[in-house]
Amino acid sequence: MTLILEAAATGDLPEPGSAPAPLDPAAAERQALIERWAGRHGIDAARRLAEAEDLADAVAAEITPENTEDTYAKSWRVWTRFCAASQLPEREASRGSFVAFVAWMLREGQQNGTGYAPTSADTHLAAAVTGLRRRGVAVSGDDQAAARKALAGLEVKLLQAGERRGRGQAVGADIDGLRALARACPDTLAGDRDKALVLTGFHYASRSQDPAGLLTSDVTLHPRGLVVAVLTGKTKHSVRNAKISYADDPAICPVRAWTAYRTRLVAEQGQRWADPSTPAFVGIDQWGHITGGMGPDSVTRAIKRISARAGVPIAWTGHSLRIGLASVARRKGRDGIAIADQGGWARHSRSMLGYMQREDGWGDNASAGLA
Template identity: 40%
Template sequence: MDDNLPAHLEAAERPLLPAEFDDHLRARLAALDAASDEHARDLRPDNTVRSYASDWKTWTTFCEQLQIPVTAATRGTLRAFVDYLWTREGRAYTTIDRKLAGVSVTLRRDYGVVLNKEDTKSARELLKDYRRRAAEAEEPARGRGKAPAMRVGALREIVAKCSDDVFGLRDRAMLLLGFSIAARRAELAGLRLRNIVEDPDGNGLLVHVMVSKTDPRTVPVPFGQDPATCPVRAWQAWAEEAQIADPDRHAFRAIHASGAVQPKGITPQRVGDIITAAGARARIPALFTGHSVRSGMATEARRAGKDRKAIAQVTGHKPNSKVLDGYMQIVDRWDGDDNALIGIGL
């Protein structure tokens, strides 16, 4: 009898241990693993899948140049990968960090190779050293940097410049609803009609964000105080004009140049392009991106004194999220409780 099992379990009664599985059972379990992996891939957002594919392509190119197999992800090769991306390709810090994560996921998922945590840690430490040295040398920042937050004042100017035709109704609804649910590009593109329902008591909308990098969330969106910036009224106007009826169709659709609303939805990239173009049309100096409505909502809510837990419920962040901290710091750095220079007598 196995010493690790309770004494009352005789050999005939106890469950089989993994080492005792026969070939038939191992094959069944392997098939279940494969089916589970395929199901998980089917549920993964398209933009995440594309990112992983791009990261893996970069890794395979690197491995070909070093003439090593793609599974040779050791401490040395991971550090060399960081050096390759930083020195030879001039990639941004965040891009390299993401590619390390993408390579790790693909190796684990497709090859059963689990990277040593200390090895990946050493690669990221090297990346931090490169960033520190670049800052000390006053090198220009790499990449686009963080998306500028679309504050309420800018949002008001932008939606005022949206036309009253079908294009303007869609763009206005997308901007205001995207701001209200702190949406990522893919989240707006992924919304179906069934995900946006009117509150039974007439308080506004219940928006079920199902396509997300994190867990799905439901955001209660109330009527706005100003009809011009009310997300509920903007959505209702667009839905009526677009004649959206099928609950499984996309909430935001492509529009033909003639003004005819198409049955197909729009891509996350197109969502970002619409937001950027709307900002440019209103002549806002900041170059807004698809992420700007998300960061704008978190920034404005914090400035209005909303609790970070309430903000996290809208954004989908964990209350202790470091990313959410970044939004909070935009406001908190001028708060008397968080700025050590305020109120000390200067």
């Protein structure tokens, strides 16, 4: 029966008298599922259901962002290091192993022997669970919950001991910072690129991958400003057409900065850069040569470099523009739904509300003016 069902699932018939090859846990689980389908519905229906499963796997692979896959791969390596250090089997999941995993991560999990920040440990736990399930390992929700409860309790212990780990939330961009950055940009193609990158990115709450993924055709002029088609988002909310208006202050106007950059790029580097299929933001080396389109890492490095050149008190990161839009728009009294739509958050998103950070805890203090 097993050989027949394998043929039903794959279309391959085994050689007469041959024994089936050993299956890994994931394949064994799929095989058992196909056998149950065949028993209930017949071999033809089992074949069609198996094909539907293959399609589902292909769709899942297609819609999973590359950076998410990178996280899964990195976290699985962390899990395998833990299992090797603890002499536990990799493909086994239990309450005790998960709790031991989070404790190990906080204590010594990093490659240099230091502990991870709790947020990083939480990410690795979730991704390791995904890795186990992908490999056919059954993971109990109760066991995961026990590990998360242990992680939360250990984080409190770290805070009580005065230990705060991790970089914390990136500093948010603000209007004074934008002015400083714009003034510090040199009168060169790279300087114009930097100014357009920061000013437009702030106004649509960009992540590093967003400007890196833009083509020239994704940024269009409109009588009232720019329309930026952001197609690199992870959710239906973050894939959007963000509208950017002309600013009252020409020095930090994103529309004027974009137009000046693109005009100079074509004038100095040739008409081919006006082609709609070319990258919106190009890499430029120290000699002024175009190196191709910018990637997410180069966008992050550029924002750090631009902010350092401007002398802002705390260097900006690739996420500073995103945080800044939410924070500044909230302080200016913009509606939360309008902020969410512009920045590609789900309405009433917890992360967006977190980005609406208070500068010093005094201006919007809940206890102020009550007595």
